[in-house]
Amino acid sequence: MALIIDLKPGEKILIGSAIMTNDNQRTRLHISGDTPILREKDIMQEDAATSPSRKIYFLLQCMYLSRNPRDYHPKYFSLQKMIQEAAPSTAIFFMKINAQLIQGHYYKALREAHELITHEDELIASASGASLN
Amino acid sequence: MPVTLTSPLKKSLEKLLPSGQGASSDVDSNMAAILDHHCRNTQSVISGLDSNLSILESQKSLCSEAIAILEEAAGLTVRARRFMDTPQDAVKYRDKTKEFEILFSHALEKLDTLVKNAYTDGVNLLAGETLPTKLDINGQTIMTTQGIILTPAALDIRQPNFETMMTLQTSRIDAMNAIDMAVTLRNIINADIETLLVRKDLAESYISMGELAQSRLGQTENLNETANLNKLSQDKALATEPLAEEEQQEILLNFASSAHMEAKE
Numbered sequence: 369m370a371l372i373i374d375l376k377p378g379e380k381i382l383i384g385s386a387i388m389t390n391d392n393q394r395t396r397l398h399i400s401g402d403t404p405i406l407r408e409k410d411i412m413q414e415d416a417a418t419s420p421s422r423k424i425y426f427l428l429q430c431m432y433l434s435r436n437p438r439d440y441h442p443k444y445f446s447l448q449k450m451i452q453e454a455a456p457s458t459a460i461f462f463m464k465i466n467a468q469l470i471q472g473h474y475y476k477a478l479r480e481a482h483e484l485i486t487h488e489d490e491l492i493a494s495a496s497g498a499s500l501n
Numbered sequence: 502m503p504v505t506l507t508s509p510l511k512k513s514l515e516k517l518l519p520s521g522q523g524a525s526s527d528v529d530s531n532m533a534a535i536l537d538h539h540c541r542n543t544q545s546v547i548s549g550l551d552s553n554l555s556i557l558e559s560q561k562s563l564c565s566e567a568i569a570i571l572e573e574a575a576g577l578t579v580r581a582r583r584f585m586d587t588p589q590d591a592v593k594y595r596d597k598t599k600e601f602e603i604l605f606s607h608a609l610e611k612l613d614t615l616v617k618n619a620y621t622d623g624v625n626l627l628a629g630e631t632l633p634t635k636l637d638i639n640g641q642t643i644m645t646t647q648g649i650i651l652t653p654a655a656l657d658i659r660q661p662n663f664e665t666m667m668t669l670q671t672s673r674i675d676a677m678n679a680i681d682m683a684v685t686l687r688n689i690i691n692a693d694i695e696t697l698l699v700r701k702d703l704a705e706s707y708i709s710m711g712e713l714a715q716s717r718l719g720q721t722e723n724l725n726e727t728a729n730l731n732k733l734s735q736d737k738a739l740a741t742e743p744l745a746e747e748e749q750q751e752i753l754l755n756f757a758s759s760a761h762m763e764a765k766e
Contacts, residue, residue, distance in 0.1 A: 380756065380759060382752070382756055385748075385752050385755075387755060387756050387759045389759065411753070411756060413753055413757055414743070414744060414745055414750070414753065417744065418734075419730075419734050420730060420733050420734060420739070423739070423744060426744055426745070427744055429749075430744065430745050430746065430749045433748075433749050433752055434746065434748065434749060435748075437699065438699050438702065439746060440746075441702060441703070441706065443744060445706045445710065447739075448710055449710065449713065450733060450739075451730075451733065452710060452713060452714050452717065453713075453717065453729075454726065454729035454730050454732070454733045455504070455726035455729055455730050456504055456529075456532075456714055456717040456718045456724070456726070457504035457505055457506075457507070457510055457528075457532070457726060459532060459536055459710075459711070459714030459715075459717075459718070460510060460513050460514065460517070460532055460535065460536070461509070461510075461513065462710060462714070463535070463536060463539050463707075463711060464513070466703065466706075466707040466710070467539070467543075467637065467707075469703050469707075470543070470546065470636055470637065470700050470703050470704050470707065471636045471637050471641075471642035471700075472636065472642070472644075472696075472700070473642070483509045483512075483513065484509075486507070486508075486509045487507045487509040487510055488730060490505075490507035490508060490509070491505055491507060491726055491727050491730060492727055492730060492731065494505060494507075494727060
């Protein structure tokens with residue numbers, strides 16, 4: 369089944385290693401196949417991976433884009449272990465991320481990683497809130 | 502203190518716990534139970550992967566045997582050609598070329614028998630069957646290995662006739678085309694073995710991480726997740742270690758530097 373993507377005017381999208389930039393009108397694309405597809409809003413540059421969970425997101429993104437995702441497994445699991453050790457509550461999110469990875473659903477794994485980032489942000493914000501109080 | 506129940510965690514637990522069971526009560530125990538359940542499910546998936554990997558390895562060997570038979574057949578056409586430099590030689594050495602022709606037919610029979618008996622645990626990819634492999638416990642994601650029929654009939658290998666150079670060449674072309682198909686099947690099997698090994702690697706790591714998390718959940722009395730995460734964020738080695746391989750770095754940098762068209766109002 370084809371993936372349907374609506375692009376806003378001027379929006380960029382990554383398809384495999386090719387970058388497509390939309391012209392000045394809304395466009396609808398129907399894309400079939402297994403090539404990685406990432407919209408502009410889904411792409412994280414390495415310098416934006418400023419927290420442990422964001423690094424996880426970044427590594428998942430690299431796995432998705434890579435021809436050999438296995439190359440990223442050691443870094444990914446090493447970081448997962450560190451994060452889980454620090455915050456066991458993240459285990460549920462990793463469980464969901466890893467369940468998608470086993471099935472080869474990298475994009476869905478990225479979506480689950482968004483939840484992990486939100487969880488981390490709330491944990492850190494809760495301490496800031498507590499310290500203000 | 503128990504782990505912190507953030508809104509994403511609460512939402513996740515509510516989806517994963519039996520209905521009616523509150524996410525806010527006994528968070529640690531609930532999480533440990535969920536992780537244990539998922540680890541067991543993943544172990545079942547791994548058992549299935551192991552079983553199918555074994556089938557694929559066996560089928561790959563059988564495919565290699567088929568290729569060897571076809572290469573033997575192709576080799577016979579080369580040997581026969583040496584007795585057919587001229588049309589006169591073709592007539593003069595017909596007894597010799599006839600021997601090669603018979604051996605070619607025998608090779609086809611051997612191939613036919615091999616293919617028809619190439620079952621591993623009830624699966625025969627060489628007969629065009631498929632092998633489905635479940636990648637999750639519910640069977641919602643299935644990877645299917647598609648076989649190719651490698652019988653001489655399916656591969657359109659014509660009955661050999663080594664009487665003339667032209668008919669000999671026909672047999673050679675048939676054998677070479679058949680080898681291509683058999684090699685294609687072997688490549689398909691190889692690629693799927695590699696994919697399943699990656700998935701198995703992930704699944705085993707998943708279980709190992711899940712078990713670690715369960716044991717950690719049992720030690721949350723003096724836990725301060727926020728402080729721990731802050732400390733991890735500030736870890737210098739983690740902060741400076743590059744994450745992306747060269748190929749992905751290049752893709753991402755190209756994306757960042759590519760022109761963003763301004764929308765015209």
